[in-house]
Amino acid sequence: MLLTLSDYEAEAQARLTKPVWDFVTGGAGEDGTVRANRRAFDGWRFRPRVGIDVSSIDVSTKLLGCSWQAPIAIAPTALHELCARDGELATAPAAASVGLPFTVSTFGSRTIEELAASCPQAVLWQQVYVFKDRSVTASLVERAHAAGAGAILVTVDSPWLGRRHRDMRGEFAMPPGVIARNLAASTGDDPDIVSPSAHSRRTMDPSLTWRDITWLSGLTDLPVVCKGVQTGEDAVAAREAGAAAVVVSNHGGRQLEGARATLDALPEVVAAVGPDYPVLMDGGVRSGRDVLLALGLGASAVLVGRPVLHGLAVAGTAGVAGVLTTLVEELVDAMGHCGRTTLRAIGHDLVTPTLGARP
Ligand SMILES: Cc1cc2nc3c(=O)[nH]c(=O)nc-3n(C[C@H](O)[C@H](O)[C@H](O)COP(=O)(O)O)c2cc1C
Numbered sequence: 001m002l003l004t005l006s007d008y009e010a011e012a013q014a015r016l017t018k019p020v021w022d023f024v025t026g027g028a029g030e031d032g033t034v035r036a037n038r039r040a041f042d043g044w045r046f047r048p049r050v051g052i053d054v055s056s057i058d059v060s061t062k063l064l065g066c067s068w069q070a071p072i073a074i075a076p077t078a079l080h081e082l083c084a085r086d087g088e089l090a091t092a093p094a095a096a097s098v099g100l101p102f103t104v105s106t107f108g109s110r111t112i113e114e115l116a117a118s119c120p121q122a123v124l125w126q127q128v129y130v131f132k133d134r135s136v137t138a139s140l141v142e143r144a145h146a147a148g149a150g151a152i153l154v155t156v157d158s159p160w161l162g163r164r165h166r167d168m169r170g171e172f173a174m175p176p177g178v179i180a181r182n183l184a185a186s187t188g189d190d191p192d193i194v195s196p197s198a199h200s201r202r203t204m205d206p207s208l209t210w211r212d213i214t215w216l217s218g219l220t221d222l223p224v225v226c227k228g229v230q231t232g233e234d235a236v237a238a239r240e241a242g243a244a245a246v247v248v249s250n251h252g253g254r255q256l257e258g259a260r261a262t263l264d265a266l267p268e269v270v271a272a273v274g275p276d277y278p279v280l281m282d283g284g285v286r287s288g289r290d291v292l293l294a295l296g297l298g299a300s301a302v303l304v305g306r307p308v309l310h311g312l313a314v315a316g317t318a319g320v321a322g323v324l325t326t327l328v329e330e331l332v333d334a335m336g337h338c339g340r341t342t343l344r345a346i347g348h349d350l351v352t353p354t355l356g357a358r359p
């Protein structure tokens with residue numbers, strides 16, 4: 001029975017080849033930060049209130065110029081065709097049916113134009129990297145705008161891809177026929193990403209600074225969101241560079257082994273930018289209760305990465321819709337039991353450190 005996101009994960013593992021499973025699941029080094037992201041959620045418990053009418057619960061929100069049915073979005077993950085034949089073409093209708101934004105990766109196996117045409121109801125965001133060749137980044141932004149995207153997420157944690165031991169040991173190579181078509185539409189030819197690590201060394205720009213975010217913000221009227229911020233200082237710098245929001249993210253533990261859990265970094269970031277600036281987070285969110293803890297610690301919304309790929313591998317569109325619906329239902333359930341009926345009613349008083357889990 002597919003009751004929880006762990007059930008989808010186990011079922012996905014049974015369906016994917018080992019190299020693809022390792023690529024999706026793994027992180028930098030020995031996966032220490034991947035585990036830290038998950039464990040951080042065990043460090044917090046709820047302080048439920050009772051005596052409050054919870055017969056009607058509204059988890060919808062308005063953020064970055066669009067309406068969301070719940071404060072959850074799909075994080076950008078490369079090459080959905082690794083997990084399902086139709087790749088992102090299967091993901092988009094699931095996001096649309098649940099009413100949540102879908103961030104298309106630069107390395108999407110389908111172009112943003114194809115996705116916008118095949119699923120006009122979907123709220124699509126475009127993730128970009130600052131490439132050494134700035135014209136490729138600018139083209140991704142321009143195409144996203146023309147395709148009707150709602151926001152640009154610029155990933156700022158990737159001078160190159162992290163040292164991912166699972167992929168290095170397994171000598172991961174992209175299966176033949178899996179093509180980063182979204183990037184290809186901006187470079188003009190099939191980008192050679194057989195080795196994602198080698199490709200990142202050739203193309204991603206390690207000289208990226210906040211000046212580049214200012215440049216990027218000047219290219220578009222769309223909200224630009226900085227993804228990969230992990231400190232209060234950098235959140236303030238992102239805001240000053242023109243970002244409309246930040247995503248507290250360590251790339252799902254795939255970049256710097258030893259980076260702290262994103263849930264641990266979140267309160268510092270929220271304190272630095274104040275309550276009126278949108279702070280999103282991702283990393284290790286695996287239940288609606290996790291979503292609620294992140295909101296209690298100040299997040300405006302969360303993104304989920306791997307669980308969407310698990311849903312895709314299990315049952316395509318229906319699998320992704322199942323994963324997203326589970327998260328929303330669990331969030332509503334937890335809010336009711338906590339005596340909270342709207343997102344506005346969620347504050348720091350909702351959470352308390354787990355006794356014995358923290359110094
Ligand atoms: C297989 C895979 C591919 C990813 N590709 C990208 C990408 O192309 N661009 C990006 O900014 N982040 C990428 N990420 C990171 C996610 O956007 C997100 O930060 C991370 O998956 C969140 O953690 P979670 O998987 O625990 O939810 C990728 C993550 C995974 C697992």
Ligand SMILES: CC(C)CC(=O)C(=O)O
Nearest residue numbers: 078107193196200251254
């Ligand atoms: C295909 C890669 C460039 C994407 C990825 O693995 C990542 O961003 O974590």
